[in-house]
Amino acid sequence: xxxxxxxxxxxxxxxxxxxxxxxxxxxxxxxxxxxxxxxxxxxxxxxxxxxxxxxxxxxxxxxxxxxxxxxxxxxxxxxxxxxxxxxxxxxxxxxxxxxxxxxxxxxxxxxxxxxxxxxxxxxxxxxxxxxxxxxxxxxxxxxxxxxxxxxxxxxxxxxxxxxxxxxxxxxxxxxxxxxxxxxxxxxxxxxxxxxxxxxxxxxxxxxxxxxxxxxxxxxxxxxxxxxxxxxxxxxxxxxxxxxxxxxxxxxxxxxxxxxxxxxxxxxxxxxxxxxxxxxxxxxxxxxxxxxxxxxxxxxxxxxxxxx
Amino acid sequence: xxxxxxxxxxxxxxxxxxxxxxxxxxxxxxxxxxxxxxxxxxxxxxxxxxxxxxxxxxxxxxxxxxxxxxxxxxxxxxxxxxxxxxxxxxxxxxxxxxxxxxxxxxxxxxxxxxxxxxxxxxxxxxxxxxxxxxxxxxxxxxxxxxxxxxxxxxxxxxxxxxxxxxxxxxxxxxxxxxxxxxxxxxxxxxxxxxxxxxxxxxxxxxxxxxxxxxxxxxxxxxxxxxxxxxxxxxxxxxxxxxxxxxxxxxxxxxxxxxxxxxxxxxxxxxxxxxxxxxxxxxxxxxxxxxxxxxxxxxxxxxxxxxxxxxxxxxxxxxxxx
Numbered sequence: 001x002x003x004x005x006x007x008x009x010x011x012x013x014x015x016x017x018x019x020x021x022x023x024x025x026x027x028x029x030x031x032x033x034x035x036x037x038x039x040x041x042x043x044x045x046x047x048x049x050x051x052x053x054x055x056x057x058x059x060x061x062x063x064x065x066x067x068x069x070x071x072x073x074x075x076x077x078x079x080x081x082x083x084x085x086x087x088x089x090x091x092x093x094x095x096x097x098x099x100x101x102x103x104x105x106x107x108x109x110x111x112x113x114x115x116x117x118x119x120x121x122x123x124x125x126x127x128x129x130x131x132x133x134x135x136x137x138x139x140x141x142x143x144x145x146x147x148x149x150x151x152x153x154x155x156x157x158x159x160x161x162x163x164x165x166x167x168x169x170x171x172x173x174x175x176x177x178x179x180x181x182x183x184x185x186x187x188x189x190x191x192x193x194x195x196x197x198x199x200x201x202x203x204x205x206x207x208x209x210x211x212x213x214x215x216x217x218x219x220x221x222x223x224x225x226x227x228x229x230x231x232x233x234x235x236x237x238x239x240x241x242x243x244x245x246x247x248x249x250x251x252x253x254x255x256x257x258x259x260x261x262x263x264x265x266x267x268x269x270x271x272x273x274x275x276x277x278x279x280x281x282x283x284x285x286x287x288x289x290x291x292x293x294x295x296x297x298x299x300x301x302x303x304x305x306x307x
Numbered sequence: 308x309x310x311x312x313x314x315x316x317x318x319x320x321x322x323x324x325x326x327x328x329x330x331x332x333x334x335x336x337x338x339x340x341x342x343x344x345x346x347x348x349x350x351x352x353x354x355x356x357x358x359x360x361x362x363x364x365x366x367x368x369x370x371x372x373x374x375x376x377x378x379x380x381x382x383x384x385x386x387x388x389x390x391x392x393x394x395x396x397x398x399x400x401x402x403x404x405x406x407x408x409x410x411x412x413x414x415x416x417x418x419x420x421x422x423x424x425x426x427x428x429x430x431x432x433x434x435x436x437x438x439x440x441x442x443x444x445x446x447x448x449x450x451x452x453x454x455x456x457x458x459x460x461x462x463x464x465x466x467x468x469x470x471x472x473x474x475x476x477x478x479x480x481x482x483x484x485x486x487x488x489x490x491x492x493x494x495x496x497x498x499x500x501x502x503x504x505x506x507x508x509x510x511x512x513x514x515x516x517x518x519x520x521x522x523x524x525x526x527x528x529x530x531x532x533x534x535x536x537x538x539x540x541x542x543x544x545x546x547x548x549x550x551x552x553x554x555x556x557x558x559x560x561x562x563x564x565x566x567x568x569x570x571x572x573x574x575x576x577x578x579x580x581x582x583x584x585x586x587x588x589x590x591x592x593x594x595x596x597x598x599x600x601x602x603x604x605x606x607x608x609x610x611x612x613x614x615x616x617x618x619x620x621x622x623x624x625x626x627x628x
Contacts, residue, residue: 039371093423098560098606099602101553101602103603105595105598105599110596232424232427236423278442282435282442293419
């Protein structure tokens with residue numbers, strides 16, 4: 001057993017899980033509170049990466065890039081909500097699918113027009129690009145940073161949702177929207193904030209991953225599906241559910257990709273194992289989703305009082 | 308979304324079908340094989356769109372994973388061909404049965420849910436299939452699979468020339484239209500449409516709506532798998548890309564621009580989509596932007612798609628005439 005590899009894979013899984021959480025927490029709130037299905041949530045992930053990359057190229061500071069990027073994506077999210085999404089809350093889900101699918105095409109092409117078709121590499125400052133050596137283990141600093149940043153944002157979000165007035169409204173909105181409206185809360189503003197906040201968190205995930213994978217067009221379109229699975233498994237509208245589901249799915253996905261073939265080798269000839277392992281590991285996350293749905297149709301942690 | 312759009316005169320559609328039947332001869336006379344290819348591709352997508360319309364339009368089940376069945380149909384040609392089994396009946400039987408099984412299992416799970424859950428789950432299962440094929444190195448993974456020879460059928464059903472393949476596609480299209488028409492107007496279809504408008508009422512009438520929906524879902528998947536089988540033969544090259552989730556999105560788009568829950572809406576919508584795609588991509592590389600804006604505008608401002616617009620025109624004409 002290669003302990004170094006195991007630790008690296010665990011970190012990768014944790015990292016994927018936290019990125020998924022950043023994407024899914026916004027999605028789950030938008031689903032839960034506004035009953036709005038946002039396919040274009042992955043676009044904010046991409047836009048964040050491009051904003052951040054551009055600022056980093058100009059200023060040379062990754063931190064400034066993230067700050068400006070966050071504000072930028074928040075603004076884009078707010079604009080999209082205000083111009084388009086707001087008009088659709090009362091329409092049916094098919095309209096949501098169509099409009100947000102259209103938004104994906106629009107955002108992908110706009111990025112293509114503004115930044116070109118090739119990806120954008122985001123250089124890391126030397127301080128983040130190193131490795132941390134603990135005993136015999138070698139840990140890449142930047143991956144540690146992603147994990148710490150992800151946990152920090154999760155903590156801030158929990159505080160926001162459980163301890164503040166805004167969070168109280170958000171939780172109330174996820175459980176019973178019409179009651180919140182009836183109590184005279186400015187529901188339009190609440191929706192705008194939730195949507196833009198969700199966009200900003202998705203953007204942050206994009207910014208954090210871009211130095212590793214490069215920013216590229218369509219980067220959000222694949223990961224968004226796994227984020228959907230996270231939302232379903234966690235329970236629509238539940239930030240806590242999104243957190244646990246994201247970590248579970250991130251770890252399962254990463255670990256199965258690296259260790260399933262070893263496991264299969266124990267029970268079948270290695271040439272079969274080599275074919276079967278990647279196929280099965282591609283399925284695992286979805287099998288988990290199907291299993292959760294079979295036993296808990298509302299997900300692992302459905303918000304209290306939700307119909 | 309509640310009322311079904313008024314129907315356009317059957318004559319206009321008979322004319323459209325007649326034109327589709329004759330066009331290959333005109334293309335051949337003009338010596339334009341490219342247009343025959345374009346039309347073949349459009350009609351294959353029409354079959355897929357018609358099958359999607361069955362669940363999405365008539366049944367109100369918004370599936371964002373229908374491209375899975377195009378993929379299944381295509382790989383049911385590709386994988387046997389890889390092992391030198393070219394028998395067309397084998398390909399067809401495989402496509403129908405594999406798609407039926409996949410639809411039965413995933414449908415049984417996803418139809419237990421509603422609304423956003425259903426949309427996301429159908430999407431997730433298709434993505435699962437996409438990743439499975441992406442990981443199967445034997446069948447080319449993301450490099451795709453070349454199909455060297457078309458499915459073999461008896462001489463009178465051969466699809467070897469592009470002309471005969473076109474008529475194969477056209478024939479399946481006619482069957483799909485006829486079948487959909489009969490299905491929707493039979494008791495089965497009335498239960499499906501009824502359950503979309505008022506599920507409790509249908510249940511109170513004693514119908515097991517879940518079972519009806521699941522049956523409808525499986526039928527739709529099987530029709531779509533034939534489109535996939537035709538696509539494999541038409542393209543001669545398949546890759547997991549054909550079941551990427553954006554493909555499913557495009558299929559919904561085709562159904563919507565034509566007009567949902569109408570017999571010919573998907574046909575008109577798909578042909579419009581393919582022509583628009585061809586035309587726009589010829590003038591600018593940024594044609595997706597125009598598509599995106601069109602989609603957003605369609606939802607915000609236009610209802611009923613081309614079909615709705617045409618039938619409004621038709622009725623205006625009647626009032627004046």
